[in-house]
Every structure is written in C-alpha cells, then in structure tokens.
Amino acid sequence: xxxxxxEPVTTAxxxxxxxxxxxxxSATPGFLGGKQLGKSMLPERGEVLSVLQEKLFAHGxxxxxxxxxxxLQGMDTAGxxxxxxxxxxxxxxxxxxxASFGVxxxxxxxxxxxxxxxxxxxxxxxxxxxxxxxxxDVLVVRVHGLVPQSExxxxxxxxxxxxxxxxxxxxxxxxxxxxxxxxxxxxxxxARLERPDKxxxxxxxxxxxxxFWPEYQKAYQAVLDRTNTDYxxxxxxxxxxxxxxxxxxxxxxxxxxxxxxxxWPGANFDVAEQLxxxxxx
Amino acid sequence: xxxxxxEPVTTAxxxxxxxxxxxxxSATPGFLGGKQLGKSMLPERGEVLSVLQEKLFAHGxxxxxxxxxxxLQGMDTAGxxxxxxxxxxxxxxxxxxxASFGVxxxxxxxxxxxxxxxxxxxxxxxxxxxxxxxxxDVLVVRVHGLVPQSExxxxxxxxxxxxxxxxxxxxxxxxxxxxxxxxxxxxxxxARLERPDKxxxxxxxxxxxxxFWPEYQKAYQAVLDRTNTDYxxxxxxxxxxxxxxxxxxxxxxxxxxxxxxxxWPGANFDVAEQLxxxxxx
Numbered sequence: 080x081x082x083x084x085x086e087p088v089t090t091a092x093x094x095x096x097x098x099x100x101x102x103x104x105s106a107t108p109g110f111l112g113g114k115q116l117g118k119s120m121l122p123e124r125g126e127v128l129s130v131l132q133e134k135l136f137a138h139g140x141x142x143x144x145x146x147x148x149x150x151l152q153g154m155d156t157a158g159x160x161x162x163x164x165x166x167x168x169x170x171x172x173x174x175x176x177x178a179s180f181g182v183x184x185x186x187x188x189x190x191x192x193x194x195x196x197x198x199x200x201x202x203x204x205x206x207x208x209x210x211x212x213x214x215x216d217v218l219v220v221r222v223h224g225l226v227p228q229s230e231x232x233x234x235x236x237x238x239x240x241x242x243x244x245x246x247x248x249x250x251x252x253x254x255x256x257x258x259x260x261x262x263x264x265x266x267x268x269x270a271r272l273e274r275p276d277k278x279x280x281x282x283x284x285x286x287x288x289x290x291f292w293p294e295y296q297k298a299y300q301a302v303l304d305r306t307n308t309d310y311x312x313x314x315x316x317x318x319x320x321x322x323x324x325x326x327x328x329x330x331x332x333x334x335x336x337x338x339x340x341x342x343w344p345g346a347n348f349d350v351a352e353q354l355x356x357x358x359x360x
Numbered sequence: 361x362x363x364x365x366x367e368p369v370t371t372a373x374x375x376x377x378x379x380x381x382x383x384x385x386s387a388t389p390g391f392l393g394g395k396q397l398g399k400s401m402l403p404e405r406g407e408v409l410s411v412l413q414e415k416l417f418a419h420g421x422x423x424x425x426x427x428x429x430x431x432l433q434g435m436d437t438a439g440x441x442x443x444x445x446x447x448x449x450x451x452x453x454x455x456x457x458x459a460s461f462g463v464x465x466x467x468x469x470x471x472x473x474x475x476x477x478x479x480x481x482x483x484x485x486x487x488x489x490x491x492x493x494x495x496x497d498v499l500v501v502r503v504h505g506l507v508p509q510s511e512x513x514x515x516x517x518x519x520x521x522x523x524x525x526x527x528x529x530x531x532x533x534x535x536x537x538x539x540x541x542x543x544x545x546x547x548x549x550x551a552r553l554e555r556p557d558k559x560x561x562x563x564x565x566x567x568x569x570x571x572f573w574p575e576y577q578k579a580y581q582a583v584l585d586r587t588n589t590d591y592x593x594x595x596x597x598x599x600x601x602x603x604x605x606x607x608x609x610x611x612x613x614x615x616x617x618x619x620x621x622x623x624w625p626g627a628n629f630d631v632a633e634q635l636x637x638x639x640x641x
Contacts, residue, residue, distance in 0.1 A: 137560035137561075138560075140560055140561075141560050160452075160454060163452065163453050163454050164452045164453070164454065167453045168449070168452065168453055171441075171444065171445045171449065172444050172445065172448045172449055172453060172456055172458050172489070173441060173444050173445065173458060173460065173491070175453055175458070177453050177454060177456070179454065208453070210454070265638060265641070268638055269635065269638060272631055272634055272635050272638065273635075275624055275626075275627075276624045278624065278625065278626065278627040278631075279418035279419075279421055279422050279624065279625045280418075280421075281627070281629070281634070283629050283634060283637075286634065286637050286638050286641050289641045290641065343556055343557045343559065343560065344559065344560045345556075345559065346556075346559040346562070348562070348564050350553055350559075353553055353562070353564060353567065354550065354553050354554075356564075356567050357546060357549055357550060357553065357567050360546070360567050360570045360571070
C-alpha cells in the first residue's frame, strides 16, 4: 500500500507554537490520499478503533484503571457533532461516556467552573467524549466578559492543574480544537436555514457570534499558548473538510489507545477447570 | 416487497399471559424472512431508527420533553451487550444515555433500590438504555434471598408505581426480557472460554448460576405476571438467534419512536430574516 501519511497525525496536528491566524482551515495536514480515499478509509479505521476501544473496556471490566478522554472544542458548525456521530459512533456505546456542556445551569454556576466537568470524567475502561468542556470558561466567558479578567486569567493554570490530576489518575487526554473558516461557517449556517430538518440546529446567536470572530481567535490562541501540555496536548484540526476531520480524529484516538499497549486481559481463572465445570452444568 | 412480518413485533413479542417455561428460545416470532434476510435488513432498519432518534433528540434540544427508555433484562450471555452494540450502535451517540447496572456498590446499597436507577433516567430527547435494571432487585436478589421475602415482595408494586411516574413524566418505556436456552447458554459460555479475546467476559459465577435456572425462570415469571403494564409493557424475546434479537429490538424501538409522532421541530425564528442577517455577517 502506498504511503498515506507524510507523518503521524499526532505530529501533523500538534499545536506547538502554532498561530491561530495562520491556520489553513481547508488543509489536510499529513494526509496524501485525497477526499475519496480518505472517506473510504473511515469504516476500516473505525473498525480498528473499535477493537482498541473494546480492549480498553475489557481492562476496565477486569480491574484496569485506564481511560481515554477526547475533548472537542470549536466554533459553531465546526463539526463536533459529526465527530461524535461518525467517529465515536463506530465504537460500542457501552464503552462511551459522552457529555455535552452547554450554557451552565444555575446549579452549575453556583459551583466552581470545574465542578460539572469533574462529574462527567470517564470511569475506568471508558472512552469519554466532551463536546465542549471547561475551555468554554476561557473562550465564550472571556470573549463576552462573563466574569472579570482577574477571574478567567487564573483559569488557565487551574485547568492545567486539573488536567495534570486527571492524567495522573490514568486518563489519556486528547484535546482537539476544530477550526473552520468564516466563509465555511457561513455556508454551513445557510444549509441549516435552507433545510427544515436542520432548523433545530440553528440559533440566531450563531450569527451574532460571528462578529466576535477575531476575539474568539485571540481566546483560542491563549488556550493553545497556555494549556498545551505534555500530559494534555492540543491538536489543531482544520475542519473545512469533514472527511478529513473525521479521519484525523479517528487516527488520534487510535494513536492514544495504541499507546496504552493493552492486550486482551488474561484469564483470572483456570480455563480447563471452568470448561470441565461447564460441561457438567 | 413481500410481507415480512405476520404481525407487528409489538404484538408478536407481547408478554401478556405468557408462561416462561413455554418460551421457544429459538423461535423468531412474527418474522417470515429467515436469517439471511433478517441480517441483511438490520442496517437499513438501523438507519430508520437513527432518523427517528434524531427527531427525538431535536425535540429535546428545542424544549421537548419526550424520552424513550429501553430496559434490557436477560440471563448471562442472552445478548444484552450485542443489542447495545448492534442496535443502539446504529444511532448517534449524542442522543444515547447508556447505563449498566452491576452488583450495587456500598453507597448504592445504603439507599433505596431505585435510587441508583433514578439517577440514570434519560433526560429530555435522549434514548436511555438500561443494561440490567431495578429488575435485578426481584431477580438475582429473589433467587439468592439477598433480602427477606417480605422486602422483595413489595418491590413489584414499588416498581409499577415508579414506572408509572416515569411514564407520566414523558418517557416511553420498552422492557425487553431476553431468553436463551440452557444449551445455548452453554455454547456461548464455552465460546468465551475457548477464545482468549473473550476471557474478560467470563465469570466463574456464570456457571454456578446455571444451577439456579429453574429459580430464575420462576423469578422471571413473577416479573412478567406482576409488572407487565400498559404504561411499561414487557416484550419477551427469544434470543438464541442473535440476528433475530437485534432486528426485533430495532423494530420495537422504531415502533416506540414512531408512536411519538415527532416531526422535525419548526423554526422559532424568522428564516428569511436570519438568511438576510447571515449574508450580511
């Protein structure tokens, strides 16, 4: 088979030193195959992911403590939902802890910003998925000044400390920031307004938020500059091309799970004896 | 297309008056198509289910309050996990609330038996899936006398009252009891012992539990006799043939969702105006 990637996706998307303003949102970093091949590869790579996820789940069921947490961030229409449906949808729902973080409820606002996040951390053996996350507390909150700067400024360090703690407890953290262009966002929003079966995905605020694009870019830059760590690295994902986004996140998860070096758990019972007992039963 | 079902699956599997001892676990009630066709139909029926589930989800996102809860019960190896993977796996993970109920933790035991169940009820727009449930508290608990009879005897009424409350709050409850034969269970347990990638699914207690088969049948009979209600009906699923189980549960969910009569939510904004604003943005 011809070489499909010029470099591992983890290298191609790594955020180190990257300027948000420089992102080519239509690019397909590292991938040589093009759209048709990229799309056609998704099911088979999803199958690889599914087997790795089942091993993680099997370990969780037999006393293992490892977990994987995928954190998805991105502007409206960046395709977070599509990742959940088309990438996470390829693995067994039993092994998925999915959490979506919207505008905080009154109860959530009454607590520290990480309170609601902690409650949804994946348990042993699970693949956790955060559709938005604690990063909203330094993105929308910062852009709209929902708390004073003195407060959100502290959060970068709080987030790093929190993620360190989560990583140290056995969770592999994979953070993906999805970027679409302002034009591509316009096309996607228009599609929602042109199809009655998509109206429910549309919110008039999605349009007013577009005026804050430069502020969001600045807020994302701060996130990448201040929370891109060895224990919880950011990957920057050009997301204009959905097939690439989905393939790339699949590869990121395959990489994370492969890195756990999990084989099927061994029997903690005498197989021959159990076969004998079974025959007699 | 030739007629594939002699009657709706909801009728074919309805538990009314059924004797557990009479169940033909290898049957395929109502379905005329046979294995090959049944298997080949699953992806397309899964797609139908997926669209219906997305409508439920869309309503949940736009103020709707409906939910669907699938409760799966069955002896070890009956195929509950396969239903989750192959039926629930066909819908968007965003819209699924999956909960698996094992041996209660110390904290759970310190509470009423419904406490841990209530915490996992699906939220608005979600398809909830319980892999085991509060029925364990009148099945394994009854069979092994884990609480006095005076206590488990009360639970049937408590369960009915609880499910009435859940149904009245907008949740369509679909309860599925899966039955395999003792021989088929033996085959499936042997398969787990013969494949190292399946060891993790095996528990020596699965064999010792086989000695309690008659007691379990009695306990299941009591469940069907005493908790089969209009607002939370039981469906009895012969589960020796996995393809049939999966197809039948898919059809049960399609029926439940179709019964909600949900169309795509209408726009709660002026579409033309939003299109104009979008163009200017």
